[in-house]
Amino acid sequence: MSCSNENIKEYKPKPVALEVPKLFEDNIIAPIIPSDNPQTQEGIALGKKLFFDPILSGNNTQACADCHTPENAFSDTSRFSDGIDGSLGKRNSMPLFNLAWNYDEKFFWDGNAFSLEQQAFIPVTDPLEMKSTWPEVEQKLQQHPEYPLLFEQAFNTSKIDSTLVVKAIAQFERTLISANSKFDKFLLGKIELLPEELNGFDVFMDEAKGDCFHCHGSDKNPLWTDNAFHNNGLDETFKDLGLGAITGDPADNGKFKSPSLRNLVFTAPYMHDGRFNTLEEVIDHYSEGLKNSSTIDPLMKKVAQGGVQLSAKDKSDLKAFLMTLTDYEFIN
Secondary structure, eight states: OOOSOTTOOOOOOOBOOOOOOHHHHHHSOOOOOOTTSOOBHHHHHHHHHHHTOGGGSTTSOOOHHHHSBGGGTSBOSSSSOBOTTSOBOSSOOOOOOSGGGOTTOOBSTTOOBSSHHHHHHHHHHOTTTTOOOHHHHHHHHHTSSSHHHHHHHHHSOOOOOHHHHHHHHHHHHHTOOOOOSHHHHHHTTSOOOOHHHHHHHHHHHOTTTTOOHHHHOOTTOTTOSOOOEEOOSSOSSOSSOBHHHHHOOGGGTTBEEOOOOTTTTTSOSBSTTOOBOSHHHHHHHHHHOOOOOTTOOTTOTTGGGTSOOOOHHHHHHHHHHHHTTOOTTTTO
């Protein structure tokens, strides 16, 4: 066994089960935990340390947490995040929570990563983000006074490579579970909702009104996303092809992943390009602002009239309902 210290005996990482919320247990299937990357106490702790450590970036100034801040539900309040040299990314940072239930195993707005581990792998070398190389990162970690021992404890080897780095980060990210919103408590029978919040939920579920549930789930889907890709009528022509750039299929042009509606209070701006600063703008888009294109999702049934044409009250109540999906405990 490779070891950084002859006096260290082989360390057996302690298995850790994810704390699955009751609503998740009752309504959706079990979380996805890869057989080659089980959750362990040491792996999670190592992943958390790496997530917050700027050592992964080319000039040691930027950590994963700089674009995925905890107080913003692990998203970024800037429309486009700054890279280490001031370069701006092309999309808004997606929030990070409930990732162990991403059943299609496609991550990023365009589905460019096919596992949570791969999702953690990409930003390190992206020239618009951390702008490093994995050999450089591995060397810095190998020469660090703490990391060889931490990798020894987590993975029974002090030889650090990129695969183990992203495995640790993915273990930490799978522990980011949000399931304690006002609406969660309502579903569990712990509290009541206000009349405007209940009406907002009705608007959300009503195919003749908001018709939001097709892409974002319902009270039977506590993720509040279908984890699928849709063209939701943002543009008539596309500067960013989204999923289409990954699949090469023109029928996928302009399709982006449906984000979860949880924690919207913390995750503005909205959409893949952060074009909307407020929820009012988002609701107005679906009400009156839809734009037609060749790949518009069939679920956007009222695109010809610009949207679902909500009344002012229904807009206000819909926002009130969306606010009930806020998990204040999660950001703390």
